[in-house]
Amino acid sequence: MAGPARQQANEPRDAVKLWLRLYRPVSLIERELRSRFQREFAVSLSRFDALSALQRAPDGLLMGELSDRLLVTNGNVTGLISRMVVDGLVTRDALPQDRRSFRVQLTEAGQETFARMAHAHADWLAELLADLPGQTVSSLGEQAETLLHCLRTERTG
Amino acid sequence: MAGPARQQANEPRDAVKLWLRLYRPVSLIERELRSRFQREFAVSLSRFDALSALQRAPDGLLMGELSDRLLVTNGNVTGLISRMVVDGLVTRDALPQDRRSFRVQLTEAGQETFARMAHAHADWLAELLADLPGQTVSSLGEQAETLLHCLRTERTG
């Protein structure tokens, strides 16, 4: 109970405190980005995230790879991509060698749309974070990286 | 274009990099908490957040105060609280002095439910963060706090 040793974050109170301190600003930024994407491009943050993941994968992604990268369920990706196909942002083609799988790829329109949005996204973040001291930017980033690698989630990756 | 001065986080590339480094681990933790609340208590993270906000406010909260604290829209809170009223976790009573407003308060059942969930929540976080060095916990927390205060969102607070 009153043990003096606590090298790590395993004090429940400290863990909750750290979590809330991270969660609040991240939620605020997320909310702000979401509403700006809606206002300026009439597009959801999820769509931007999907375009972003696809842009990094020149050969496209399977539905399952996409749901892994976006951290959402398969069922969610099914609907998200269906709507994006309708809007001409991506294509979704069956693989000949495995008829269960589908390869999703950006269309040219999707690439152009993404490029415009990515530019705005970067500017918005620079603006939102403009008051943060440069030193905090780098060290906060490094420690967030450490957090990612130390995380004990089921699917650590 | 090639200006040498960049004291702050206003280099778009740096800002995006920091954002992604924060967003990834926070999303992973959020996802993990969400699924554990579902598995163990058959309850959404949103409900836990709502109970948590109400617990901090002994005199209850107005619908609008709740949507401010939860960073979600009024319409969302309407539905969320309606379902929680049905399940007996909260009460929602009109104010006599302002008939537009409603005071939401935890019921005794809501308090008990919250207490059990809060305990599990703290344990889960301690477990998830167990590998994080204690020094990182405190300094990451402090810098996240700095981030919160420096944020240039519309509703800065």
Add this chain to the structure above:
DNA sequence: ACATTTTATTTTAGAAGTAAAATATATCCG
């Protein structure tokens, strides 16, 4: 008093998300 505006909330229509069951195809192993 009374029209105007502001504030608090709900409603509406629909996107985004989940868990769990269903479907369909591949793979594995006797």
Add this chain to the structure above:
DNA sequence: CGGATATATTTTACTTCTAAAATAAAATGT
């Protein structure tokens, strides 16, 4: 080969969430 199991995705039923319009009560100004 054929049955069992594993994999990839969709479907289903539902909650969560948003933006925008609607409702209703309060506050304000002349």
